[in-house]
Amino acid sequence: MARSGQVPDDFDAWARPHLPVLHRYAARLVGPADADDVLQEALVRAWRRRSTYDERRGTPLPWLIAIVRDRAGRHRTRRRDHLELAAADGPAAARDPDLDLERAIRALPPRQREAVDLYYFVDLDVAAIAAVMGCAPGTVRATLHQARAALRAQIGDDHE
Amino acid sequence: MSDPTGPDLLDEQMDRRLREAGTNWRDGLPLPPPVAAPSSNPRRWLVPLTAAAAVAAIGGASFVAISHDNDRATFMPDPAHSGVSPTPCDRGSLEIVGSVVEERRNYRSTTGVIGLKGDQPCTLSGYPKAIPRGTGLDNSLVQYLAPDDPPATVLLTPKSRAVVTARVQLSGLDCLTASIDAVEVTLPNGDAGELAGIGGVCEPGRDAILMIEVLPISAEGAPLLEAAPATVSGTITLDGGPAPGQSIPVTSGEITFDGESSGAGASIDPGGTYEVQLAPGEYDVTVSTPDWNGGQTYSDGKYGVTGGTTATLDIHIPIR
Numbered sequence: 001m002a003r004s005g006q007v008p009d010d011f012d013a014w015a016r017p018h019l020p021v022l023h024r025y026a027a028r029l030v031g032p033a034d035a036d037d038v039l040q041e042a043l044v045r046a047w048r049r050r051s052t053y054d055e056r057r058g059t060p061l062p063w064l065i066a067i068v069r070d071r072a073g074r075h076r077t078r079r080r081d082h083l084e085l086a087a088a089d090g091p092a093a094a095r096d097p098d099l100d101l102e103r104a105i106r107a108l109p110p111r112q113r114e115a116v117d118l119y120y121f122v123d124l125d126v127a128a129i130a131a132v133m134g135c136a137p138g139t140v141r142a143t144l145h146q147a148r149a150a151l152r153a154q155i156g157d158d159h160e
Numbered sequence: 161m162s163d164p165t166g167p168d169l170l171d172e173q174m175d176r177r178l179r180e181a182g183t184n185w186r187d188g189l190p191l192p193p194p195v196a197a198p199s200s201n202p203r204r205w206l207v208p209l210t211a212a213a214a215v216a217a218i219g220g221a222s223f224v225a226i227s228h229d230n231d232r233a234t235f236m237p238d239p240a241h242s243g244v245s246p247t248p249c250d251r252g253s254l255e256i257v258g259s260v261v262e263e264r265r266n267y268r269s270t271t272g273v274i275g276l277k278g279d280q281p282c283t284l285s286g287y288p289k290a291i292p293r294g295t296g297l298d299n300s301l302v303q304y305l306a307p308d309d310p311p312a313t314v315l316l317t318p319k320s321r322a323v324v325t326a327r328v329q330l331s332g333l334d335c336l337t338a339s340i341d342a343v344e345v346t347l348p349n350g351d352a353g354e355l356a357g358i359g360g361v362c363e364p365g366r367d368a369i370l371m372i373e374v375l376p377i378s379a380e381g382a383p384l385l386e387a388a389p390a391t392v393s394g395t396i397t398l399d400g401g402p403a404p405g406q407s408i409p410v411t412s413g414e415i416t417f418d419g420e421s422s423g424a425g426a427s428i429d430p431g432g433t434y435e436v437q438l439a440p441g442e443y444d445v446t447v448s449t450p451d452w453n454g455g456q457t458y459s460d461g462k463y464g465v466t467g468g469t470t471a472t473l474d475i476h477i478p479i480r
Contacts, residue, residue, distance in 0.1 A: 024189065027189055032189055032190055098177075098184075101177065101178075102181075120178040120181065120182035121185055121186065123186065145171065148171050148174040148178070149171070149174075152170055152171075152174050
């Protein structure tokens with residue numbers, strides 16, 4: 001039987017289908033080396049705050065992604081304030097052969113970068129991204145279009 | 161007809177490039193850690209999942225990199241364990257039962273497993289204190305970094321443990337002039353223990369400052385425990401021996417655990433019990449009783465063992 005927050009008692013079965021997406025998103029935000037830690041923190045956080053989830057306001061994925069984003073932000077802050085231990089293990093760019101593109105993506109405005117990360121790298125569809133970003137699917141498409149234009153402006157059109 | 165160099169084509173080119181980059185990135189991404197879960201026969205697996213999850217859930221555990229990537233697992237909190245409300249651990253109730261050293265590019269960490277001495281579950285919250293011991297160390301120059309997370313509350317039970325981790329930054333590979341042979345830790349309840357040393361490090365005040373970051377008590381100890389030996393014990397009885405519906409202990413013979421890469425055996429003592437230490441893995445269990453049941457060897461099927469646990473496996477041999 002579900003609890004008051006509508007998260008079923010079987011949290012495992014409820015959250016497990018979303019793990020691949022959450023792991024990819026964490027890897028985009030903090031790099032592959034720290035993605036496991038952020039994912040683990042996010043799952044614990046989600047469980048502790050499960051009473052705040054309301055299924056009438058959306059599917060679990062946007063809620064879980066928001067928690068991953070929050071945990072990743074704390075993780076990055078902790079790294080900056082302390083040792084920056086993970087710098088060498090580092091961000092996704094370190095393992096991407098297309099460094100120019102990766103740098104350009106990271107220089108995008110936050111909303112555009114989030115749309116690019118979720119669509120091209122995390123591999124969510126537009127409808128899911130719209131739910132995550134709290135906007136209409138058309139807005140997501142427009143944001144992606146703006147992001148592509150910004151990327152072309154940064155790294156040039158002659159990139160083939 | 162659109163301009164072949166117009167904005168639509170250029171947008172498509174960037175779209176294609178991003179798709180390729182995304183595919184390449186996903187292909188190169190390490191797989192997420194497996195989610196620990198019971199086998200198809202949960203009764204036969206000593207799964208620490210729910211216990212670890214309960215600890216993690218109650219403790220709000222923070223991040224700890226405690227094991228090699230291949231050994232890691234993601235633990236799912238389990239709401240079924242949310243009702244536990246034990247008291248804080250008293251001094252003398254805990255001990256460090258083992259530790260593991262992990263080396264990464266920029267730091268090394270030493271992580272100790274906190275175990276319960278008795279059977280009474282209790283909670284532990286706060287941060288441990290850590291003091292490195294070794295040669296060539298000037299501890300007055302050691303800097304401690306205060307964790308910024310709120311203190312966690314971790315539940316310890318006989319089957320679920322916690323971990324304490326100290327990380328040491330490595331600033332250079334050519335200044336291995338000092339050595340940390342051990343890290344003394346004092347847990348928030350006052351119990352003290354020792355973590356394994358991490359070996360040579362940069363001497364404080366010379367090439368680098370030796371910085372130690374002590375992480376809050378965490379519940380993510382299960383991956384560590386998976387590598388530790390398990391203790392399995394139990395009683396072996398002959399069912400239907402004296403009379404139908406009754407059983408008697410088998411007081412001699414041998415029980416054997418055969419695994420793919422390891423195995424172990426133990427004699428059955430006169431009380432009909434046995435105890436064996438096993439590495440994590442799956443084993444075929446066989447009981448040889450030359451003096452019982454017509455000397456017939458009994459196969460009890462497969463048995464899964466998770467490291468660092470203590471379990472009971474009672475075997476009931478049907479009379480032939």
